[in-house]
Amino acid sequence: MTLIAIAMGFAAVSIFQGYIHNTYKGLRNSAVRGEGLGHLTIYKQGWLEKGKIDPDKYMFSQEELKRISNLVEEDEDVILATPQINISGLVSNGRTSTIFLANGVIPRDDKTIKGTWAAFRPVKGEGLSEKKPYGVEMGEDLASHLDLKPGGYGVVMATTLDGQMNALDIEVAGTYDTGSSATNDKYIRVPFTFAQSLYDTEKADRVVVLLNDWKKTEATRERLENTLSGAGIACEIKTWNELSLFYLKVRGMFDMIFMFIFSIVFIIVIMSVVNTMGMAVLERTKEIGTLRALGLKRRGVSLLFAVEGAMLGFLGTVFGIVLNVVVWAVIRSVEPSYIPPGSSSPVPLIVNLVPQSMLFLMLFLILLSLMAAILPARRAARQNVVDALGHV
Amino acid sequence: MKLIEMEEIKKDYFLGETVVHALRGVDLTIDRREFVAIWGPSGSGKTTLLNIVGAIDEASSGQLFIEGQEIKKLSDDRRTELRNRAIGFIFQGFNLIPVLSALENVMLPLEIMGTSFSDAREAALRRLDEVELSDFVRHQPDKLSGGQRQRVAIARALVTNPSLIIADEPTANLDSDTSRKIIGLMRDLNEKEGTTFIFSTHDQRLLDKVNRLVRLEDGRILNGGNER
Numbered sequence: 001m002t003l004i005a006i007a008m009g010f011a012a013v014s015i016f017q018g019y020i021h022n023t024y025k026g027l028r029n030s031a032v033r034g035e036g037l038g039h040l041t042i043y044k045q046g047w048l049e050k051g052k053i054d055p056d057k058y059m060f061s062q063e064e065l066k067r068i069s070n071l072v073e074e075d076e077d078v079i080l081a082t083p084q085i086n087i088s089g090l091v092s093n094g095r096t097s098t099i100f101l102a103n104g105v106i107p108r109d110d111k112t113i114k115g116t117w118a119a120f121r122p123v124k125g126e127g128l129s130e131k132k133p134y135g136v137e138m139g140e141d142l143a144s145h146l147d148l149k150p151g152g153y154g155v156v157m158a159t160t161l162d163g164q165m166n167a168l169d170i171e172v173a174g175t176y177d178t179g180s181s182a183t184n185d186k187y188i189r190v191p192f193t194f195a196q197s198l199y200d201t202e203k204a205d206r207v208v209v210l211l212n213d214w215k216k217t218e219a220t221r222e223r224l225e226n227t228l229s230g231a232g233i234a235c236e237i238k239t240w241n242e243l244s245l246f247y248l249k250v251r252g253m254f255d256m257i258f259m260f261i262f263s264i265v266f267i268i269v270i271m272s273v274v275n276t277m278g279m280a281v282l283e284r285t286k287e288i289g290t291l292r293a294l295g296l297k298r299r300g301v302s303l304l305f306a307v308e309g310a311m312l313g314f315l316g317t318v319f320g321i322v323l324n325v326v327v328w329a330v331i332r333s334v335e336p337s338y339i340p341p342g343s344s345s346p347v348p349l350i351v352n353l354v355p356q357s358m359l360f361l362m363l364f365l366i367l368l369s370l371m372a373a374i375l376p377a378r379r380a381a382r383q384n385v386v387d388a389l390g391h392v
Numbered sequence: 393m394k395l396i397e398m399e400e401i402k403k404d405y406f407l408g409e410t411v412v413h414a415l416r417g418v419d420l421t422i423d424r425r426e427f428v429a430i431w432g433p434s435g436s437g438k439t440t441l442l443n444i445v446g447a448i449d450e451a452s453s454g455q456l457f458i459e460g461q462e463i464k465k466l467s468d469d470r471r472t473e474l475r476n477r478a479i480g481f482i483f484q485g486f487n488l489i490p491v492l493s494a495l496e497n498v499m500l501p502l503e504i505m506g507t508s509f510s511d512a513r514e515a516a517l518r519r520l521d522e523v524e525l526s527d528f529v530r531h532q533p534d535k536l537s538g539g540q541r542q543r544v545a546i547a548r549a550l551v552t553n554p555s556l557i558i559a560d561e562p563t564a565n566l567d568s569d570t571s572r573k574i575i576g577l578m579r580d581l582n583e584k585e586g587t588t589f590i591f592s593t594h595d596q597r598l599l600d601k602v603n604r605l606v607r608l609e610d611g612r613i614l615n616g617g618n619e620r
Binding site for chain 1: 443446448449468469472473475476477481483487489490500501504505548
């Protein structure tokens with residue numbers, strides 16, 4: 001029963017860990033690639049605080065953008081540094097209008113940022129292209145509300161940075177699923193120059209930086225902060241996880257659930273091992289007496305039971321690994337899917353096998369079993385030899 | 393040459409508020425190579441005396457010397473080492489470890505001592521051969537008869553070449569034929585190897601073989617501890 005409890009506990013924690021490992025990876029890719037946040041985003045100093053009130057003052061000029069791009073792209077871990085601009089306004093099909101939020105991106109840089117993510121949420125129709133300056137990608141629900149299909153035309157309206165109303169024709173080059181029902185009826189991706197035209201500016205509100213490895217995000221931020229401040233450019237740099245509130249919230253929730261599951265397993269393992277070892281001490285009292293009479297010291301008896309506890313932990317986790325692999329194989333063959341909260345479409349349920357985490361968990365449970373066995377082991381060692389020999 | 397010296401050994405047990413005087417001042421000296429029986433009625437204190445001599449129990453008062461060392465002054469670890477090195481035990485109920493084979497049971501005291509596996513195995517096989525159990529070395533205790541189990545226990549008691557073997561009613565659970573063989577075996581080992589044997593018994597056949605009889609009654613030794 002103890003072995004089963006440890007095995008089930010190990011498998012439960014490990015499977016959940018495998019699930020959140022995949023989820024975190026997916027959310028990271030979604031933020032960096034899907035949302036187009038890149039790994040780092042450079043803002044002019046003050047933009048995040050006052051940019052909405054006086055955008056023109058806190059946007060990067062052409063000259064600043066050029067200097068930033070040159071300095072940033074010199075870094076060995078930077079693949080790309082690209083300017084972007086967020087715009088908002090009204091979009092109309094000629095009969096009905098609704099609000100939109102758009103991201104102005106350089107089409108070829110956007111393709112680089114999306115990378116293989118593009119295949120996960122493909123654009124129906126054509127994507128953004130330098131050859132079609134008025135061609136946009138529209139969220140599927142927004143396109144549906146406006147009854148616009150790829151190849152259809154509409155108009156976007158917005159206030160320029162000077163406060164004038166401006167309107168431009170658009171052609172819906174393609175439609176895409178943002179992955180979130182909250183944004184699928186609002187989001188548009190437009191060419192960078194188109195967004196600048198609508199706002200009647202040559203500026204950009206940020207520079208998005210793509211790195212060759214997400215693990216280098218923090219180190220690169222520090223380096224770039226030093227480089228840019230050294231060049232006299234007042235800016236602030238945010239990482240992808242600081243900007244993706246969704247990622248932070250989901251991670252916080254999963255970490256909490258993980259701790260909850262882990263605590264339950266922790267208690268079950270301790271209680272099971274203490275109970276089993278307690279019974280073992282009781283059942284083998286006469287053997288303990290015999291061993292003590294033959295010359296085994298108290299610490300030898302303690303060690304004997306502690307090692308037995310550790311062996312219980314080891315065997316339990318080995319069975320747990322087998323159980324984990326079986327569940328993993330079943331999930332891979334069945335390929336179940338589900339719709340997470342806020343998602344606009346089903347996502348596959350994937351559980352990763354994470355050897356490093358499994359090894360860590362295994363060592364932890366073995367250590368835990370050993371620790372749990374110490375109390376009964378000490379009790380065994382302290383028994384009076386004559387009483388133990390006379391135990392029936 | 394003195395192996396054991398007991399001076400005014402007393403042992404009291406507390407059963408609730410009642411004090412049971414198991415030993416009431418025992419003086420006893422046992423020399424090396426002796427084959428001694430502790431004899432007396434039930435409740436006379438035989439087992440208590442053997443437990444104290446075997447350093448698995450402590451006297452309430454008095455002094456006990458084994459190989460010249462005062463036991464009371466030894467720490468639990470030192471006393472345990474002394475048991476491992478100098479004392480062998482043969483229990484009435486054999487007390488073999490059920491999950492271990494006969495060979496592993498006999499190797500146990502040597503492994504506790506820290507002897508290498510090969511040396512322990514060699515010594516255990518030699519002792520099992522002496523007790524005529526060479527063909528049963530792989531057998532677990534539940535596959536052996538009572539006599540065979542007691543012979544395994546004797547081999548285990550002898551394997552460290554102790555100076556003293558303590559046996560508490562060693563033939564009590566054996567039939568008469570097997571008892572005779574076990575008594576003969578212990579006597580042979582005493583004569584050939586000079587190992588000192590102290591045992592408690594009611595078995596007249598065993599009493600006939602001893603060269604010293606210590607009679608115990610009500611926790612006291614009668615006749616100065618030598619009836620023969």
